[in-house]
Amino acid sequence: MKIYFAGSIRGGREDVAIYLEIIKYLSEYGEVLTEHIGEASLTSFGEGETSDEFIHDRDMDWLESSDIIVAEVTNPSLGVGYEIGRAIERGKRILCLYRPQPNKKLSAMIGGSKELKVENYNTIEEAKTIIKKHLK
C-alpha cells in the first residue's frame, strides 16, 4: 500500500513531532511517500533550493500514485487543503486526523465534506487506534 501523508510545512511546523509519530506508525501499513514531512530539519521555509514547480509536480505524482491519503489537519495549511481538494476530485480515499483546539474550529470545507473521513484525536495512541481502524 502506498500512503500519502499530508501535513503543514510553510503553514507552520508546530506539529512536526506529531507528524513524525504518525508517519512512523503509517510505515507499518505501507510505504509513506512523503516521509520528509516528519523531518525536524524541514522548516517552514521549505525544501531549500528545490523549486516550487518541482515540489508541486512531484507531490502531485505521489498523490496520484497513492492508495490512501492521510492528512493531519490541525494546523491551517494551504498545501494540505489543496492536496485534499485535488484528491477528492480524483476519487481517492482520504482520512483526516484533527486535534480539537480550545479557541479554534476545523475548516467547514474539511469538517463538512461528505467525501472525507474526519476523525478527532487527542493523543498519539488515539491517532494510532484510528489509523488501525481505517488501514487494517
Added chain:
Amino acid sequence: MKIYFAGSIRGGREDVAIYLEIIKYLSEYGEVLTEHIGEASLTSFGEGETSDEFIHDRDMDWLESSDIIVAEVTNPSLGVGYEIGRAIERGKRILCLYRPQPNKKLSAMIGGSKELKVENYNTIEEAKTIIKKHLK
C-alpha cells in the same frame, strides 16, 4: 460575471479588512458570490449556527457556478487550499493574490502550480491593478 472570492475564515481573520477592499473592487466586475468573507462580524469561529455540511455544499455550488475564482492566499487556510484544489480539477480560471511576508513563504503547492495565476501585491492599489488586468 460570477466571482468566487476565497479568503481565510477559521484559519484566522487578520486580513479581513483587505478581503473587504478586494471584494468591493471585484463587485465592479461582477457578482461576488461570497461577499460575507469580507464581513468583520464573521470571526474565526465561522457562521454561528450554520452546519459545516451546509456551508461546504453551498460553497461548492457557488464554486461550480462561478466564472472565476479570486483567492487571497497570504494567510494559511485549509478551506482556501481545498477550494483551489477542487476548482483546478474542474478547469476553473483561478487568480491568487499574495502579499510577500518577511518570515514566511507561500505554499509550494500554490506557488508551483502551473494551473494557477499567482500575483504578488503589497498595497490595495496594487491588488486592484492586478485584478483589472485579469478581469477586464
